[in-house]
Amino acid sequence: MGPLIPQEIITGQWDFVIALLIGASFGFILEASGFSSSRNIAGVFYGYNFVVLRVFFTAMIVAMVGLMYFSYFGWIDIDLVFVLPTYLNSMLLGGFIMGLGFVIGGFCPGTSYTAVAIGKIDGIFFAVGTFVGIFIFAEAFPLFEDFYTANDLGPITIGEMLGVSNQIVAFVFSIIAIVAFYVTWLIEKRVRKGMTEYKFE
Amino acid sequence: MNTKSDTKQQPRYINPYFGGILLGLLLLATFYIAGRGLSATGAVKLSVTKIVETVAPAHAEANPYYSKFLPEDGGSIMFNWLVFGAIGTLFGGMLSGVIYGRMKKFRVEHSPKISARTRLIAAAAGGILFGIGSQFGRGCSSGAALSGTAAFSFGGLLVMGLMFGVGYVFAYFFRKLWI
Amino acid sequence: MNRNYLFLAIAMILLAGGLLLVPERHNYQQIKPEKLMWDITQPTRFVTTDQVAKKIIEGDPTLELIDIRPVKDFEAFSLTNAISIPIDSLMSPNYQGYLGIEDMKVVFYGNDDIKADQAWVIAKRMGYKSIYVMEGGLNCWIKTIIRPVEPEETAPLEDFDLYQFRMGASAYFTGAKVEIPDASKSGVKVVRRKKGAAVAGGC
Numbered sequence: 379m380g381p382l383i384p385q386e387i388i389t390g391q392w393d394f395v396i397a398l399l400i401g402a403s404f405g406f407i408l409e410a411s412g413f414s415s416s417r418n419i420a421g422v423f424y425g426y427n428f429v430v431l432r433v434f435f436t437a438m439i440v441a442m443v444g445l446m447y448f449s450y451f452g453w454i455d456i457d458l459v460f461v462l463p464t465y466l467n468s469m470l471l472g473g474f475i476m477g478l479g480f481v482i483g484g485f486c487p488g489t490s491y492t493a494v495a496i497g498k499i500d501g502i503f504f505a506v507g508t509f510v511g512i513f514i515f516a517e518a519f520p521l522f523e524d525f526y527t528a529n530d531l532g533p534i535t536i537g538e539m540l541g542v543s544n545q546i547v548a549f550v551f552s553i554i555a556i557v558a559f560y561v562t563w564l565i566e567k568r569v570r571k572g573m574t575e576y577k578f579e
Numbered sequence: 580m581n582t583k584s585d586t587k588q589q590p591r592y593i594n595p596y597f598g599g600i601l602l603g604l605l606l607l608a609t610f611y612i613a614g615r616g617l618s619a620t621g622a623v624k625l626s627v628t629k630i631v632e633t634v635a636p637a638h639a640e641a642n643p644y645y646s647k648f649l650p651e652d653g654g655s656i657m658f659n660w661l662v663f664g665a666i667g668t669l670f671g672g673m674l675s676g677v678i679y680g681r682m683k684k685f686r687v688e689h690s691p692k693i694s695a696r697t698r699l700i701a702a703a704a705g706g707i708l709f710g711i712g713s714q715f716g717r718g719c720s721s722g723a724a725l726s727g728t729a730a731f732s733f734g735g736l737l738v739m740g741l742m743f744g745v746g747y748v749f750a751y752f753f754r755k756l757w758i
Numbered sequence: 759m760n761r762n763y764l765f766l767a768i769a770m771i772l773l774a775g776g777l778l779l780v781p782e783r784h785n786y787q788q789i790k791p792e793k794l795m796w797d798i799t800q801p802t803r804f805v806t807t808d809q810v811a812k813k814i815i816e817g818d819p820t821l822e823l824i825d826i827r828p829v830k831d832f833e834a835f836s837l838t839n840a841i842s843i844p845i846d847s848l849m850s851p852n853y854q855g856y857l858g859i860e861d862m863k864v865v866f867y868g869n870d871d872i873k874a875d876q877a878w879v880i881a882k883r884m885g886y887k888s889i890y891v892m893e894g895g896l897n898c899w900i901k902t903i904i905r906p907v908e909p910e911e912t913a914p915l916e917d918f919d920l921y922q923f924r925m926g927a928s929a930y931f932t933g934a935k936v937e938i939p940d941a942s943k944s945g946v947k948v949v950r951r952k953k954g955a956a957v958a959g960g961c
């Protein structure tokens with residue numbers, strides 16, 4: 379019964395082999411889906427390419443629904459799965475800054491690695507940028523240490539926040555995702571008609 | 580999906596829904612094995628800490644942020660799940676690039692309306708913003724938005740919603756970079 | 759639109775909809791019921807009054823005695839260095855700092871061990887580790903440590919050792935004059951209780 383590493387069913391150096399394999403699969407899927415191209419990614423904001431939304435939302439609902447079934451069948455102890463704690467103020471600002479970074483840079487850190495892997499210099503610049511950004515953050519950290527931990531809600535789940543079970547959350551997300559897939563497919567078709575110079579790289 | 584003019588140049592990407600299902604299953608497997616999701620900036624955070632520690636050990640010790648990640652037992656900070664995951668991501672990307680024939684010599688991809696230089700500046704700026712934002716948000720788009728939300732974290736949902744929302748709000752001002 | 763996408767979407771909705779039919783797994787943030795059951799049936803959570811007395815006399819810094827009786831009783835009489843946490847406020851956030859300190863052995867006691875045992879179950883359920891119950895509570899404490907009974911002449915030697923320890927402890931706690939001749943020599947460390955030996959005169 380999972381999760382394996384927190385329960386020490388897998389121990390020792392195997393951790394790192396598994397980490398390497400999981401990382402490699404992650405990189406492969408991202409690259410194969412076309413995330414190594416920033417113009418594919420940024421398309422989500424301009425309606426000419428919704429690949430990000432498709433891959434992202436599909437992955438999310440598959441994992442959500444899967445996690446609930448795993449829990450139901452007793453394959454995984456859902457309480458041992460790490461739930462990212464919510465620090466309201468800090469996360470709102472973080473999401474805001476990342477949104478800006480997303481539309482300007484056209485990558486997110488994971489996808490920039492795959493861009494680096496296939497030889498894109500803009501990917502390299504982006505990846506180096508994340509190093510610089512974290513460096514700036516850490517150096518300035520004493521200035522906003524209190525802000526960083528303000529409004530700590532703890533590891534609260536969406537279901538707890540809304541007062542419904544997480545199964546309902548998974549179901550609602552699946553419906554939203556599928557509707558979004560259909561709507562964006564319509565949008566993409568219209569936008570692409572008017573676009574001539576966009577080429578995949 | 581196909582526009583007639585550039586069918587030839589169109590690279591072979593896998594179907595996005597297929598990719599999404601694969602990614603979802605991978606995420607599920609990661610939850611099952613490691614009890615936590617995927618991460619990309621975690622490794623960068625540790626690397627930055629390592630660099631600062633190597634250059635100025637006293638400074639790293641004194642800084643309240645770096646000192647959180649310095650191992651107490653004197654072990655190497657880089658011998659970490661996150662770092663191996665990031666190295667794997669790079670290799671996975673290479674593998675896919677080789678298989679689908681996208682692994683070419685170094686190049687800059689940019690909209691025809693901007694110069695390569697503009698694109699590089701924008702990329703670096705985006706990277707810096709992402710670096711800062713990911714620390715406030717407790718993870719980047721993979722760590723917080725994808726893995727966080729998939730594990731039903733409310734914070735993850737916030738980050739995801741805001742990231743895309745802000746992207747749409749500001750998309751108009753940066754449209755020259757892309758279209 | 760590709761018909762396959764329609765099938766996929768329907769499959770996904772069915773899968774997700776299936777979740778609505780299955781009951782939600784309960785979230786046990788703390789200890790699992792099976793584990794709690796196992797722990798409750800284990801006698802290892804009990805410590806004897808002799809062990810507690812010995813630790814107090816030795817000044818063991820890892821011992822943390824918690825008096826779960828009402829504050830009034832605590833003020834009237836309590837063990838050395840005990841902290842008063844009445845059982846009904848055990849879950850109050852003010853007191854959580856006293857529980858679960860690393861390397862500390864928390865020992866609950868009350869007048870008997872019933873209430874203390876309840877406190878132990880609550881604390882265990884909250885996920886605390888290294889918690890114990892003083893067997894027999896203060897009643898047993900009075901009977902064994904403060905007013906020990908001399909064993910019969912035919913009793914095994916260990917009983918006499920224990921008795922001597924208890925006399926010494928009694929003197930320690932009450933400040934009474936020591937009556938038996940070599941009680942001072944017997945001290946605390948003389949007592950070497952064999953593992954598994956039943957405690958003579960236990961409550």
